Amino acid sequence: MSERPWNEDIGREREELLEEEQQLKVATPLQLMWWKFTKHRLAVAGLVVIILFYGVAVFADFLAPYPPHERTGYTFAPMNWPRFVTNDEGFTLRPRVYQMDSDIDPRSFRRVYEINDEISYPIEFFVRGGPSYKILGLFETDLRLFGVTHEEGEVFFLGTDRLGRDVFSRVLIGSRISLSVGLVGVFLSLLLGIFFGGLSGFFGGWVDNLIQRLIETVTSFPTIPLWMALAASLPDAWTPLQVYFGITVILSVVGWTTLARVVRGRFLSLRDEDFVLAAKFSGATEARIIRKHLVPSFTSHIIAALTLAIPQMIIAETSLSFLGIGLRPPIISWGVLLQQAQNVYAVSMAPWLLLPGLFVVVAVLAFNFVGDGLRDSADPYSTVKK
Amino acid sequence: MWAFVIRRLIYMIPTVFIISLVSFIIIELPPGDYMTTLMASMAAEGGEMGQEEIEALRRIYGLDQPVYVRYINWMRNIITRWDFGYSFEWRAPVWDVMGSRLAMTVVISLASLLFSWVIALPTGIYSAVRQYSVGDYIFTFFGFLGLATPNFLLALVVMFLAHRYLGLSVGGLFSEQYQMAPWSLGKVVDLMKHIWIPMIIVGTASSASLLRITRANLLDELRKPYVETARAKGLRMWRVVLKYPVRIALNPFISSIGFVLPQLVSGSVIVGVVLNLPTTGPLLLRALQSQDMYLAGSFTLLLATMTVIGVLISDILLAWIDPRIRYD
Numbered sequence: 001m002s003e004r005p006w007n008e009d010i011g012r013e014r015e016e017l018l019e020e021e022q023q024l025k026v027a028t029p030l031q032l033m034w035w036k037f038t039k040h041r042l043a044v045a046g047l048v049v050i051i052l053f054y055g056v057a058v059f060a061d062f063l064a065p066y067p068p069h070e071r072t073g074y075t076f077a078p079m080n081w082p083r084f085v086t087n088d089e090g091f092t093l094r095p096r097v098y099q100m101d102s103d104i105d106p107r108s109f110r111r112v113y114e115i116n117d118e119i120s121y122p123i124e125f126f127v128r129g130g131p132s133y134k135i136l137g138l139f140e141t142d143l144r145l146f147g148v149t150h151e152e153g154e155v156f157f158l159g160t161d162r163l164g165r166d167v168f169s170r171v172l173i174g175s176r177i178s179l180s181v182g183l184v185g186v187f188l189s190l191l192l193g194i195f196f197g198g199l200s201g202f203f204g205g206w207v208d209n210l211i212q213r214l215i216e217t218v219t220s221f222p223t224i225p226l227w228m229a230l231a232a233s234l235p236d237a238w239t240p241l242q243v244y245f246g247i248t249v250i251l252s253v254v255g256w257t258t259l260a261r262v263v264r265g266r267f268l269s270l271r272d273e274d275f276v277l278a279a280k281f282s283g284a285t286e287a288r289i290i291r292k293h294l295v296p297s298f299t300s301h302i303i304a305a306l307t308l309a310i311p312q313m314i315i316a317e318t319s320l321s322f323l324g325i326g327l328r329p330p331i332i333s334w335g336v337l338l339q340q341a342q343n344v345y346a347v348s349m350a351p352w353l354l355l356p357g358l359f360v361v362v363a364v365l366a367f368n369f370v371g372d373g374l375r376d377s378a379d380p381y382s383t384v385k386k
Numbered sequence: 387m388w389a390f391v392i393r394r395l396i397y398m399i400p401t402v403f404i405i406s407l408v409s410f411i412i413i414e415l416p417p418g419d420y421m422t423t424l425m426a427s428m429a430a431e432g433g434e435m436g437q438e439e440i441e442a443l444r445r446i447y448g449l450d451q452p453v454y455v456r457y458i459n460w461m462r463n464i465i466t467r468w469d470f471g472y473s474f475e476w477r478a479p480v481w482d483v484m485g486s487r488l489a490m491t492v493v494i495s496l497a498s499l500l501f502s503w504v505i506a507l508p509t510g511i512y513s514a515v516r517q518y519s520v521g522d523y524i525f526t527f528f529g530f531l532g533l534a535t536p537n538f539l540l541a542l543v544v545m546f547l548a549h550r551y552l553g554l555s556v557g558g559l560f561s562e563q564y565q566m567a568p569w570s571l572g573k574v575v576d577l578m579k580h581i582w583i584p585m586i587i588v589g590t591a592s593s594a595s596l597l598r599i600t601r602a603n604l605l606d607e608l609r610k611p612y613v614e615t616a617r618a619k620g621l622r623m624w625r626v627v628l629k630y631p632v633r634i635a636l637n638p639f640i641s642s643i644g645f646v647l648p649q650l651v652s653g654s655v656i657v658g659v660v661l662n663l664p665t666t667g668p669l670l671l672r673a674l675q676s677q678d679m680y681l682a683g684s685f686t687l688l689l690a691t692m693t694v695i696g697v698l699i700s701d702i703l704l705a706w707i708d709p710r711i712r713y714d
Contacts, residue, residue, distance in 0.1 A: 217404040219645065220694045224652035225670060225686050232674035233415035315536045319656055322538055323671060347546045354546065357539040364534040
């Protein structure tokens with residue numbers, strides 16, 4: 001083991017332990033939660049992924065190599081990744097893409113592509129071109145992170161679709177809608193959940209009974225048929241923005257029940273806690289008890305429940321848009337992109353059309369991990385180790 | 387026990403009432419009615435309908451009466467004559483159109499429920515008993531993945547793989563020669579050959595959540611002192627586990643029907659659309675798109691009512707199996 005005498009070793013360990021104990025005793029609840037949260041490696045990884053995804057969504061215009069509606073003229077082109085080693089240039093620090101030669105298959109009359117590994121073009125960074133957009137809604141620019149300026153060179157990370165649009169760029173732009181639907185929808189269901197859950201927990205009695213019946217009914221509805229029916233009733237004449245809000249409202253109308261249950265449950269169990277009684281005896285007003293004691297002790301649970309509700313909304317939006325009754329083109333969301341993969345022949349010809357689904361799965365996984373981690377760390381009775 | 391069953395049945399009445407209201411709202415929600423759609427499609431074909439003709443049709447279908455009268459009429463016809471209204475698009479009573487489709491949805495949902503039990507029980511037990519083993523990590527990984535993958539995406543991927551590597555088309559529930567044939571032993575066998583793909587696809591997500599629940603419950607149970615006592619007395623590990631904790635951890639299997647069943651029915655609808663199965667899915671989607679609202683509303687009504695009945699059965703089963711549940 002170590003070269004030091006054993007008693008010194010143990011002494012040092014004890015000192016460290018004592019120090020840790022000290023830290024635990026003076027830590028704020030938020031700090032305790034954070035320590036517990038960082039123990040879950042998957043949850044931390046999930047958090048990193050989520051931050052990354054939302055960052056990408058914010059700067060999607062800048063990161064996407066193509067404008068999302070631009071038709072490149074390459075229909076159903078396969079993936080064409082940049083590489084550092086090419087046949088014509090050898091190793092270069094600047095990644096290069098091979099030229100893609102297209103031809104018409106004489107039998108099927110389909111356009112087929114072949115990667116020409118003799119000619120390659122350099123990827124350039126901070127290129128200008130295409131329609132301009134606004135970064136953060138403030139600065140108008142046509143700067144993009146990377147692209148190929150040569151006319152013959154194209155960089156397709158995820159291939160192109162039926163109209164020759166770059167799937168990768170569309171996935172990046174689509175993340176804005178797909179990821180924000182969850183947030184907006186969850187916010188609306190939080191309002192509904194707090195309202196009904198609060199009523200239920202506060203009044204009890206027949207109000208509680210009625211709301212519980214209502215929740216039971218809503219949860220026993222198979223969600224997809226209900227969503228389908230509600231989404232199909234949105235007027236065709238609505239603008240994309242109206243449809244977007246319509247869909248989020250529909251998602252939250254069905255999704256608020258879980259949150260209402262959490263709010264009610266916490267409300268009921270906290271009402272009888274000793275510390276609430278103690279505060280009452282010490283002369284604290286109702287408002288102070290709610291503000292200082294009740295709200296802090298259930299916000300963490302609500303946040304955990306919210307985090308777990310977001311992925312449900314993402315899946316729901318994707319499913320509805322996939323069926324063609326949710327969001328519709330020209331809005332771009334991951335579900336809208338997957339709509340093109342509905343037909344098995346399209347998919348067998350261009351399997352990369354399925355790849356937007358991968359982003360859905362990763363986003364949902366990340367939210368689930370973070371939600372699980374939060375739920376565990378929000379539990380004040382689980383033991384903490386720093 | 388009987389008092390409990392009867393009370394639960396009475397509880398069901400308001401639930402079913404709300405369901406029927408919601409379904410009727412769905413029927414009434416779209417702006418315009420079927421006549422609007424019909425007029426639009428007639429106009430597209432070049433034909434015009436006279437105002438009188440339209441009014442006459444409206445009167446025949448009862449579309450000219452106030453909303454509450456239509457609701458009461460609809461409910462009365464269902465209760466007294468099992469008449470769900472008329473499907474404008476199929477030009478047939480709604481029940482004739484959807485009866486067999488509903489039956490198929492039930493078959494697929496139940497098959498998927500069985501599938502998720504068969505998968506979740508052994509893997510859940512293994513994961514709990516060998517916590518943090520390689521197997522546990524593998525099952526947990528697939529569990530999370532199964533939860534995170536939307537049903538329709540899984541269906542697409544399976545369809546793609548089968549098409550690409552096996553040269554199979556996995557859509558449908560019957561081979562061609564049985565599609566229109568009346569029921570026979572051969573048709574049932576044929577159904578068995580086709581049903582496993584939708585069954586697996588629909589059941590994956592609920593297997594994953596059941597696996598998580600079983601694992602968590604069994605872990606709680608395994609930490610209790612009676613397990614240690616039984617072990618200390620010399621009972622073999624698997625015998626202890628299977629005889630006591632598993633039996634207790636099994637209860638959630640039954641109680642979870644309540645939330646698994648709506649999931650499965652939902653799943654079978656969307657997977658039905660992707661795989662083009664003769665279930666409610668494709669028909670419901672079409673009905674919604676063409677505003678054939680009595681058909682669409684009846685689908686939601688019956689799907690939801692079936693789910694409520696399923697939950698009721700699971701509650702009764704649970705009360706019957708779990709001695710800790712009191713009937714009052």
